[in-house]
Amino acid sequence: MKPSALPAFMATALLLACQPSNPVPVEYLAIKGATLFDGTGAIRPNSIIVIREGRIESVGGPELPIPEGAEMLDLSGKFITPGLVDAHVHFGQTGFFDGRPDALDIRDTLDYAELQSYLQLHPERYYEAYLRSGVTAVYDVGGYPWTLGLQAAAENNLNAPHVAAAGPLLTPVPDENLTAINTPAQKQLLNLKSPEFGREAVRQNSSLGSKGIKIWGLDLNNAAFMESLRAVAEEVERQQNTLIVHATDLDQAKEALRLGARVLVHSVDDKLVDDEFIALAKQARAVYCPTLVVVRGYLNAYKALQSDFVLADPNRAVDSGTRNLLQSAGLFYKYMPNPDGYTDMLTRMEASLSAMDSVMATNLKRVYEAGIPIAVSTDAGNPGTLHGISIYDEMEAMQRAGIPAAEILVMGTKIGAQTMGRGDDFGTLEAGKMADLVILEQDPTQDIAHMRSITHVMRGGRLRLVNQPFATTTNPE
Ligand SMILES: [Zn+2]
Known part of the structure; x- marks a missing residue:
C-alpha cells in the first residue's frame, strides 16, 4: 500500500x-x-x-x-x-566467541568460515539491533572485504543503519598467526609485509569504496614494518582516504598521529596521555574513539561460560541468535584451554581492567578538556560487546569519566557522523x-x-x- x-x-x-x-x-x-x-x-x-x-x-x-x-x-x-552513531563496530563479529576464535576456539562446535558466509548474507541480524537501540549509523572500522558491500546496500534500506566500512586491516602480525581470524576464502587481516604490498592494499581497498584504511597495531621496533607503514600512510593521503589506527599504547598512538592518523579507534590505556600526545592529535586533526567498555565485555563473556550473562535489553533489541548463544554460553566452557586456571584468570582480568579503566577515564577527560573531537564508539561485535545496546554502556562509562551528558550526546551524533565522513548528511x-x-x-x-x-x-x-x-x-x- x-x-x-x-x-x-x-x-x-x-x-x-x-x-x-x-x-x-x-x-x-x-x-x-x-x-x-x-x-x-x-x-x-x-x-x-x-x-x-x-x-x-x-x-x-x-x-x-x-x-x-x-x-x-x-x-x-x-x-x-x-x-545515534556508533563509530566503531564490526559486522564480521557476533558479540560471542564464535566470531573470535583467537579469544576462545569453539570452532569444533560453531564453524567460523560458515559463520562468515552467514553474516555476509544476513547483516540484517544486526541492522535491526542497531536501529532498535536508536543507532541509525555505524562505522565498521575493519573486516572482511564483504563488509564494504554493506555500505551501498544499507544506505537505501530503511531497515538498516547507514554503514561506512574500512574493509581489510593491515597489521604487523605475521600471516601464520592470523589463521584463526581469517577464513580460507577471505582475509580480514593482512600482514603488512612490504611497502609495495601496503600501497597496493590501500589502492585496492580504496577502489572498492573503503571509508578508511585501518592499521591493527604498530611494531615500533620493527624498522621494516614501520617503513611499510610510512608507505601506507603516503598512499592513504594520495587516495584521499582516511588513516584509522588501533594503537592502545601511548608511544604507538603518538607514532600513528605523526603518520597522519585521523581516527584513533581506542583509548590510550597503558599510560596517561601527555602534552606531546595532545599536540600531535591536534596537528593530525584526529578523532579519539574511547571504546571504554569493550575489554570488560570480554571479561563478561568469559564469565558467562560459568554464570549468567547480564543482558540489559528490555526492548529485546538484541538478535535472537546472539541471545541464544549467550544464554547457552555454559556449553562452551569445555573449550577453555586451562579450566583449572579459569577463576584465577577472571580475577587477574578484573584487576588489570580496574587499573586500565582508571587510566582510560583520566585520558578521556584530558582529551576532552583539550578540545580534541571524541566519537562514541563501542567496538561492538567483540565477545560481550553486543551490536546495538552496548552503546548505552559506553555512553554511561564516558559520563562516569566526567564528560557531561549533553556533550556525550554531541559525540554520539554529530561527531560520529563526521568521523564516518557523513557529517553533511x-x-x-x-x-x-x-x-x-x-x-x-x-x-x-x-x-x-x-x-x-x-x-x-x-x-x-x-x-x-x-x-x-x-x-x-x-x-x-
Ligand atoms: Zn575494533
Whole structure:
C-alpha cells in the first residue's frame, strides 16, 4: 500500500501504532512539543520539526509555521535527539566467541568460515539491533572485504543503519598467526609485509569504496614494518582516504598521529596521555574513539561460560541468535584451554581492567578538556560487546569519566557522523539533513542513561516502535 493512498488521519494512526509488520512512512510530518536536542549542543524546548520525504524540511520553536498538508504528531513532554552513531563496530563479529576464535576456539562446535558466509548474507541480524537501540549509523572500522558491500546496500534500506566500512586491516602480525581470524576464502587481516604490498592494499581497498584504511597495531621496533607503514600512510593521503589506527599504547598512538592518523579507534590505556600526545592529535586533526567498555565485555563473556550473562535489553533489541548463544554460553566452557586456571584468570582480568579503566577515564577527560573531537564508539561485535545496546554502556562509562551528558550526546551524533565522513548528511537535526532521530521519555542531558528510555526510532522518515520486532519477511525499500 502506498502511503499517499491513505487518508491523513489513518496514516497518523498507523504511524503512532507503528505496525511493525508494515510500517507506513508518512511523507510529510510535523512533530511538535518535544524538547529537541539537535546534535550541535543546542536545545529547543517546545520544538517543531518538519519532515518531508525522509528529510528534515525545517526545525524551530513554537513560532515555526506548520505547513499545510503535513501530518501532525504531538510529543509534548518527550525528548528528541538525532539518531545515534556508533563509530566503531564490526559486522564480521557476533558479540560471542564464535566470531573470535583467537579469544576462545569453539570452532569444533560453531564453524567460523560458515559463520562468515552467514553474516555476509544476513547483516540484517544486526541492522535491526542497531536501529532498535536508536543507532541509525555505524562505522565498521575493519573486516572482511564483504563488509564494504554493506555500505551501498544499507544506505537505501530503511531497515538498516547507514554503514561506512574500512574493509581489510593491515597489521604487523605475521600471516601464520592470523589463521584463526581469517577464513580460507577471505582475509580480514593482512600482514603488512612490504611497502609495495601496503600501497597496493590501500589502492585496492580504496577502489572498492573503503571509508578508511585501518592499521591493527604498530611494531615500533620493527624498522621494516614501520617503513611499510610510512608507505601506507603516503598512499592513504594520495587516495584521499582516511588513516584509522588501533594503537592502545601511548608511544604507538603518538607514532600513528605523526603518520597522519585521523581516527584513533581506542583509548590510550597503558599510560596517561601527555602534552606531546595532545599536540600531535591536534596537528593530525584526529578523532579519539574511547571504546571504554569493550575489554570488560570480554571479561563478561568469559564469565558467562560459568554464570549468567547480564543482558540489559528490555526492548529485546538484541538478535535472537546472539541471545541464544549467550544464554547457552555454559556449553562452551569445555573449550577453555586451562579450566583449572579459569577463576584465577577472571580475577587477574578484573584487576588489570580496574587499573586500565582508571587510566582510560583520566585520558578521556584530558582529551576532552583539550578540545580534541571524541566519537562514541563501542567496538561492538567483540565477545560481550553486543551490536546495538552496548552503546548505552559506553555512553554511561564516558559520563562516569566526567564528560557531561549533553556533550556525550554531541559525540554520539554529530561527531560520529563526521568521523564516518557523513557529517553533511546526518548526525544533527537541521534543515536538509536526513530524518534520522530518536524519541525518548526522559531527558538525556540530565543523565545519559536516559537514552535507555527510547520508545521510537526514525530512519529516513520511517518511524518505528523499538520494542516491536521488524518484519522478517518484508523489506519494502
Ligand atoms: Zn575494533
